[in-house]
Amino acid sequence: MNLATSGVPPTRVLFQAGQSEVVTRIQNDALLSASLWTNVALAGISALLFVYMARSVETNRARLIFVATILISLVSLSSYLGLVSGLTVGLIEMPAGHALGGEEVLSQWGRYLTWTLSTPLILLALGLLADVDGVDLFAVISADIAMCLTGLAAALTTSAYGYRWVFYGISSAFFLVVLYALVAKWPVQAEAAGTSDIFATLRTLTVVLWIGYPVVWAVGVEGFALVDSTALTSWGYSILDIGAKYVFAYLLLSWVARNERTVEEATGRGTARAASPAQDPQ
Numbered sequence: 376m377n378l379a380t381s382g383v384p385p386t387r388v389l390f391q392a393g394q395s396e397v398v399t400r401i402q403n404d405a406l407l408s409a410s411l412w413t414n415v416a417l418a419g420i421s422a423l424l425f426v427y428m429a430r431s432v433e434t435n436r437a438r439l440i441f442v443a444t445i446l447i448s449l450v451s452l453s454s455y456l457g458l459v460s461g462l463t464v465g466l467i468e469m470p471a472g473h474a475l476g477g478e479e480v481l482s483q484w485g486r487y488l489t490w491t492l493s494t495p496l497i498l499l500a501l502g503l504l505a506d507v508d509g510v511d512l513f514a515v516i517s518a519d520i521a522m523c524l525t526g527l528a529a530a531l532t533t534s535a536y537g538y539r540w541v542f543y544g545i546s547s548a549f550f551l552v553v554l555y556a557l558v559a560k561w562p563v564q565a566e567a568a569g570t571s572d573i574f575a576t577l578r579t580l581t582v583v584l585w586i587g588y589p590v591v592w593a594v595g596v597e598g599f600a601l602v603d604s605t606a607l608t609s610w611g612y613s614i615l616d617i618g619a620k621y622v623f624a625y626l627l628l629s630w631v632a633r634n635e636r637t638v639e640e641a642t643g644r645g646t647a648r649a650a651s652p653a654q655d656p657q
């Protein structure tokens with residue numbers, strides 16, 4: 376069916392709006408394009424760098440941390456290619472009550488979808504570093520995935536302005552679970568694992584930058600639209616991504632490569648020991 380001639384009003388077309396139309400809008404906005412291509416480049420370069428850094432890593436747990444972290448860059452590369460190609464971008468009409476109510480806004484909904492893959496990998500890497508137990512890791516990663524999916528709902532809800540914020544509130548509640556683990560629980564386990572110094576650095580980086588995401592959402596086009604530019608909102612997320620993924624990953628992997636023994640010795644105090652009766656006769 377040709378939507379242009381079918382009599383379907385443009386406001387109802389929303390996600391059927393052709394990818395080519397969305398791509399044209401992105402390409403015509405140099406600032407917006409730059410926010411995406413910068414991350415395509417950084418994701419690709421960082422993945423290559425991390426694979427290179429992995430060449431001398433031999434022990435199991437260190438290798439696992441490398442695999443999880445290299446995947447962060449690869450997920451990011453796919454995510455940003457989804458955005459620049461228009462595959463995971465759509466036009467949504469903001470509901471009445473929103474500062475841009477009635478206007479069509481470019482929604483980069485693919486970001487939220489791919490965060491459901493990248494943020495669990497970040498938490499997995501941090502959890503392995505701190506040698507947290509499997510149940511804790513499962514609970515925190517589940518809350519994190521729920522945070523991303525309800526964040527996706529907040530961004531895509533167009534039936535009523537209030538519902539956008541209801542989903543935002545639920546997403547924030549899940550986020551508090553993640554923050555609680557990072558700030559209160561995991562540092563204690565990192566201390567026991569002998570990784571507390573690097574864990575503290577990465578934890579601070581993660582907590583500060585991750586708090587930036589809901590702030591960008593609230594201030595940017597999706598929330599109060601105090602900044603009503605799609606390009607600037609996109610740059611907000613892109614800059615946070617650079618710190619939360621590539622800088623984070625570089626700091627983590629260079630430490631792990633230098634301290635393989637500490638990482639390997641930590642195995643057995645948390646997950647592995649609890650799961651393996653052979654190491655724990657009681």
Ligand code: RET
Pocket residue numbers: 487490493494522523525526527529542543544546547550585586588589592616619620
């Ligand atoms: C949203 C809006 C709803 C409320 C909250 C949010 C939090 C998002 C976070 C995202 C972190 C993303 C990262 C991506 C790396 O690839 C969904 C923006 C709380 C914390 C680190």
